[in-house]
Amino acid sequence: MILQRVESEKRIPWNKGKLIEQKLPLKASQVWSIRTLLLRSGNKRDLALFNLAIDSKLRGCDLVSLKRSDVAHSNRVLSRATVMQKKTHSPVTFEITDKTRTALDVLFEEAGIRHDDYIFKSRLHNSQHITTRTYARIVGHWVESIGLDASDYGTHSLRRTKASLLYKMRHNLREIQILLEHKKIESTIHYLGITFEDALESSEHLDL
Numbered sequence: 001m002i003l004q005r006v007e008s009e010k011r012i013p014w015n016k017g018k019l020i021e022q023k024l025p026l027k028a029s030q031v032w033s034i035r036t037l038l039l040r041s042g043n044k045r046d047l048a049l050f051n052l053a054i055d056s057k058l059r060g061c062d063l064v065s066l067k068r069s070d071v072a073h074s075n076r077v078l079s080r081a082t083v084m085q086k087k088t089h090s091p092v093t094f095e096i097t098d099k100t101r102t103a104l105d106v107l108f109e110e111a112g113i114r115h116d117d118y119i120f121k122s123r124l125h126n127s128q129h130i131t132t133r134t135y136a137r138i139v140g141h142w143v144e145s146i147g148l149d150a151s152d153y154g155t156h157s158l159r160r161t162k163a164s165l166l167y168k169m170r171h172n173l174r175e176i177q178i179l180l181e182h183k184k185i186e187s188t189i190h191y192l193g194i195t196f197e198d199a200l201e202s203s204e205h206l207d208l
Contacts, residue, residue, distance in 0.1 A: 022156065022160070022193050023152065023153050023155075023156045023160070024152050024153055024157055025157055025160040025161040025163075025165070026157055026161045027165075028165055030143075031054060031161065033146040034142050034146055035047070035050065035051070035099075037142075037146065038050055038142075044106050044107045044110055044111070045107060045120060046138065046142075047107075048100070048103040048106075048107040049063075049135075049138065050142065051097070051099055051100035051103045051104075052066070052071075052100050052103075052104065052119075053158040053159070054100075054161055054162055055094060055095055055096055055097055055100050055162070056081075057159050057160075057162055057163060057180065058085075058092070058094070059087060059155075059159060060132040060136065060155040060159075061086050061087070061132055062083060062086055062087075063155075064120055064129050064130050064131065064132055064135050066118070066119050066120070067115075067116060067117060067118055067119060068108060068115055068116070068117055068119055069115050070083050070119075071104065072104070072108070077096060077100075077101040077104045077105055077108075078096060079095065079096055079101070080093060080095055080096065081093070081094060081096060082094075090181070092181055093181075104119070107119070120135075122134070132155070135155055136154060136155050139153065139154060139157070139158065143157075160191065160192070160193075163176050163179060163180060163191070163192060164192060166179070167192055173185060173188055173189065173192075176191075
């Protein structure tokens with residue numbers, strides 16, 4: 001019994017110290033392609049879900065459980081919202097852009113979503129809002145609709161997209177760290193998937 005306990009304590013998790021392959025963030029052109037398809041399809045819920053996923057940078061569990069009261073006061077969708085994250089138990093503030101506010105306004109009106117209602121309601125009787133699994137399937141459909149391999153993308157792709165695009169535009173890690181409310185800069189580096197090659201490429205474009 002003691003031997004088994006010792007063996008168990010010696011066991012090292014297979015992923016300890018390793019960088020697990022992350023899902024790819026979307027490029028700006030891919031964001032526009034998906035958004036255009038959703039606009040043409042007339043799917044108000046999916047358009048609002050996609051736009052809010054990009055803006056909020058929230059984990060799937062936090063995104064699907066948002067209520068109207070989290071992003072709107074009275075009849076006005078906020079330009080910034082703050083929610084409590086389930087995993088970290090800490091608040092996070094995010095921007096809500098004009099496109100997303102418009103999409104949410106339309107969804108609230110057409111779907112009759114009230115103040116304390118979940119934004120992304122489930123069609124299942126045993127769930128008040130869509131599940132993270134359903135959200136993952138929806139994301140898979142989105143990326144496949146523009147010719148991407150769904151195995152390379154996931155819900156975390158949308159979470160990483162805006163931060164990734166902002167970093168490529170400004171190359172300011174501290175700015176991204178503040179935006180994502182990371183306590184350590186190492187967390188931001190891992191989150192963005194920055195490699196030595198990325199650093200070299202940035203350095204090569206700096207002509208002094």
